[in-house]
Amino acid sequence: MSKEARYGLLYSEYEYSSYVRIQSEKCCIIVACFPILAMIFCILYSVLFNFEGAVYTHCDVYNWLPSISAAIGSFSPQREVWQSAVTIQAIPRFFYAFQYLQFHYSLLYPHDFWIAQVAFFLSMVENIALILLSFFVSSQYYSVHKKAFITFIISSEVYMILTCILQSRFKKQFRISLKWKKRFLTTNLIFIVVAVYFFMRHNSFCEPYVYSLFALAEYIVVFSNMAFHSTAFFDFQNKDFVIYKHGFTLTER
Structure with missing residues (x-):
């Protein structure tokens, strides 16, 4: 074997050993988990x-479920567990936002690509707001937490709606993914209304268990949002998440 061929072989082996390849489907599941x-x-x-502390409200009536803010931010180790999970999933979420932008660019440009750009921006805002509301907990930074939570809700709702609009243009390509996206979006919107109703009723009448019903509706809102993002499992099938020494990307399998 010549010196050039031997060098090329060694170089190829070095390149092959310098990255990690994970199936995109598995990566989506891991990030969602x-x-x-x-x-x-x-x-x-x-x-x-x-x-006692988790279900307590200013009304001082009996409840059996804590709000999400109380569950993730008022006590340890819950606060640290939640903050760690949000931090770990943040970078992959940003990465998938870029991938969706490129994906929609390839399908839409130059028509209606602005919708994809707005959706990308809202996805970034949603993720940042999630990080802020997780670290600026309501028990210590109520004003910041409240603003971040409202920003998270508004940006996530509009993002999900725009994504469904975009993928509706290509129903055959996104048939399964779009079906589940619409289900999760509908669930999310319904239970936002339900959560607002129980929250206002709790503050107005201070009835037992009403705040727990608000908390339950709030759980469904958050879990349906997570489920919506998990549909990336279908959108990026047959692709691999590749981590290089100096970056990462999605490639065809």
Whole structure:
């Protein structure tokens, strides 16, 4: 073997060993599991070990479920578990936002690409707002937490609507993904209305259990949002998430 061929072989082996390749479907599941499992842990741990403090409200009436803000931000180790999960999933979420932008660019440009750009911007805002409301907890930074939560809700709702509009233009290509996106979006919108109703009723009448019904509706809002983002499983099938020494990308399998 010549010196050039030997060098080329060694170089190829070095290149092959310098990256990690993960199936995109598995990556989506892993990323989705962090906030889902962290949320379940925070709720259960709060009910089992911090029940009185977690369900307490200014009305001082009996409740049996904590709000999400209380479950993820008022106690330890729940706060640290949730913050760790949000931090871990943040970078992949930003990455998938860029991938969706490129994906929609290839399908839409030059027609209606502005919708994809707005959706991309809202996805970034949603992720940043999630990070802020997770670290600026309501018990210590109520004003910041409240603004971040409202920003998260508005940006996530508009993002989900725009994504469904974009993918409706290509129903055959996104048939399964779009079907589940619409289901999760509908669930999300319905339970936002339900959550607002129970929250206002709780503040107006201070009835027992009403705040728990608000908390339950709030859980469904958050889990349906997570489920919506998990439909990336269908959108990026047959692709691999490749981590290089100096970056990462999605490639065809």
